[in-house]
Amino acid sequence: MSQASIELQLQTLPHNPGVYQFYDKQGKILYVGKAKNLKKRVSSYFHKEHDSGKTRVLVKKIVEIRHIVVPTETDALLLENNMIKKYQPRYNVMLKDDKTYPWICIKNERFPRVFSTRKLIRDGSEYFGPYTSVRTVRALLDLIKELYPLRTCNYDLSKEKIDAGKYKVCLEYHIGNCLGPCESFQSVGEYDEQIRAIREIVKGNFKESLQLFKKQMNQFAEALKFEEAQKIKEKLEVLENYQAKSTIVNPRITNVDVFTIVSDEAYGYVNFLQLSYGAIIRAHTIEMKKKLDETDMELLELAITELRQRFHSQSKEIYVPFIVDAGDGIKVTTPKVGDKKKLLELSERNARFYRQERFKQAKITDPDRHVNRLMSQMKNDLRLSEEPRYIECFDNSNIQGTNPVAACVVFKNGKPSKKDYRHFNIKTVDGPDDFASMEEVVYRRYKRLLDEGEPLPQLIVIDGGKGQLSSALKSLDALGLRGEIAIIGIAKRLEEIYYPGDSIPMYLDKKSETLKVIQYLRNEAHRFGITFHRQKRSNAAIDSELENIPGVGEKTAVQLLKEFKSVKRIKEASIEKLIAIVGVSKAQKIYEAFH
Structure with missing residues (x-):
């Protein structure tokens, strides 16, 4: 078209x-x-x-x-x-329509039963939910069972059948779990009063039930019915304990939905909390895959609509981190302080925890997704023009100028590629000059890669501050690679990140995965360099110990070490063994030097 x-x-x-x-x-x-x-x-x-x-x-x-x-x-x-x-259009954020959440049903019947179900039958019954956790449903039903004895049978308890004596009380009546409405031991009015109280508890309103139990307890106590008063007191304590566990904020905060979002390059994670009388009665987090680099506002607006529909929310007010379009008749609040702000922070923590769990799962079930997300995040955090799939990090090692060496470690897709690690002996620098040493090894490394036609990294990390970075840049300039490869320096003390031509460092979030990868690179380069340095010092010490013996040169020392493997074994060797390898004259000198 x-x-x-x-x-x-x-x-x-x-x-x-x-x-x-x-x-x-x-x-x-x-x-x-x-x-x-x-x-x-x-x-x-x-x-x-x-x-x-x-x-x-x-x-x-x-x-x-x-x-x-x-x-x-x-x-x-x-x-x-x-x-x-x-x-489900290709370029839209995908929304899954879950229909298997549990509900609490108050059945539309005489002497209503109260139970959990996953099926909604349009027969006039009342359904509360859906709940995101089966444990929440079980806890509520256990609480209701302790407070109010209800029938569990599925008999048709019509007046005619009860009057005709069709039913007999069962074991539930005898153990105190039911008051026997099937034989008219409990009236419809008394039963319905219990159902009304249960309805309020399910909504999160404990106030009425608490007041009713306190009133009943006092009436029994005044009538000197202490046993009955004690039973009511026990129910009161059960209800108060449950309320204490479920109430996390000001009880005056009621009929409110809370939404927050945490996002990265590929996904948004929206947490939803539903509150009633200061208690969280529902909590749920969804993952939304971005298709067109949607903003947090766009994702949150879509999620609010979806979650309110999915969980049949009738709340007239929502708490959100920033102003959104939630539709007509909905009050949008962005709390700044107090209990409302704490709720937003709680919701955001839930979203972050969910995101972390998804990362852990992705590492196991979909490692490519984890790597792609990490590379995208590093590209953004470090202000790079491309993802740093291939990174090299350099570190110098010398102690008081002796045996100066350098190490280059290689990371591919955020993980060490140990077969590509390289050691360098410093050849052109005299004394402990870290800046000149860095200039030498960076030049040698990339001169060789260019000569051999090998691929170049997307990022170079220099272990050191502005001075070390400037030295490495001289080598890139000499090779014509300035601007071709991104390069940064990391200073140890405060983990400052330095960029070429910028005297002001950048500080990454201490918890960011990007900083963790950079620190891992730096520590690995330091470990690899120190190991090589110790080995070189050790070899130097061995060589000097043998070569200090008059008449023993480098060639003889190598010959002995090749045969005996260590200086310790040379010291322990008999004169006969030494003679067999280096002859009588040298063997005599070596044996006398060590004995």
Whole structure:
């Protein structure tokens, strides 16, 4: 389809709120979006330059634009959500429609039963939920069972059948779990009063039940019925203990939904908390895969609509970290201090914990995804032009100028590639000059890679501050590689990251994975360099111990070490063994020197 055809379609779009859909030449739906102003929003796809490559690809594929006008922005939110789940367009964030969450059902029947279920039957019964955790449901049902004896049988307890004496009380009655409505031992009014109290408890309102139990306990105590008063007191304690565990904020905060988002380059993680009377009655986190570099605001708006629909939330107020469009009739609050702010922080912690768990799972089940995310994060954190799939790190080692060496360690996809590690003996520098040593080894390393036609790294890390970095840059300049390879220095004391030409260091978040990889590189280079340095010093000490014997030169020392493997064994060798290897004259001198 031509640009003229797209322009014609754009001209016919209204300025009303609604939902738009993009289709490709095969008639397949590519993307669904919502807009306050359809004409303005859809035109923006074709009349501005997009930073995201995915968005540019999407726009090239569009041949047909369809739209649905709706009365309000809220209707647009809901319609967009439903269409994404129905059609699952390629360029939309994917939403999974979970239908297997547990509910608490108060059955529509005479003497209602209360139980958990995963099936919603439209027979007039009341359903509370869905709950994200079966444990929450079991805890609530156990609490209800302790407080209010209800029937568990599925008999039809109509008045006619009870009056006709059709049923007899069962074991549940005899052990005190049921008050026997099947034989009229409990009235409908008394039973319904219990159901009304249970309904409030499930909603998170414990106040009425607490007041009722306290009143009953006092009445029994005044009537000198201490045994009954003690039973009510025990129920009161059960309820108070449960409330203490479930209430985490001000009990006046009721009928509120809390939403926060934590995101990275590829995914957004939205946590949802539902509060009633200061208690969290629901908590759930979803993962949303980004398709077009969606902003946190776009992801959060989509998630709010989805989660409120999924969990049938009727709350009229939401707490969020920033202002969002949540639809008509919803009060949007961005808390700054106090209990409300603590709730936001709690929600964000939940989102971060969920994200960490997903990372751990990804390392095991999908290592490529973990590596891709890490590389993308490092690219952003370190302000690189490409992902640092191949990194090299340099470190110098010398003690008081003796045996100066350097080490180069190699990381590929964030992991050590030990077969590519290299040691360097410093050849052109006299004395302990770390700057000149760094200049030498960087030059030698990349001169060799260029001569052999080997691939160059995307990032060089220099263990040291501005001085070391400047020395390494001289070598890159000499080789014509300045600007071809990204290079940074890391100073040990405060973990400052230095860039060429910038005297002000950058500080990474101490908990960031990028800093952990850089620290791992630096520590590995230090370990590898120190190991080589110790080995060299040890060899030097051995060589000098033998060569200090008059008449024993380097050739004789090598000959002896090749045969005996160590100086200790040479010292322990008999004169006969020494004679057999180096002759009588030298053997005599060596034996006398050690004995």
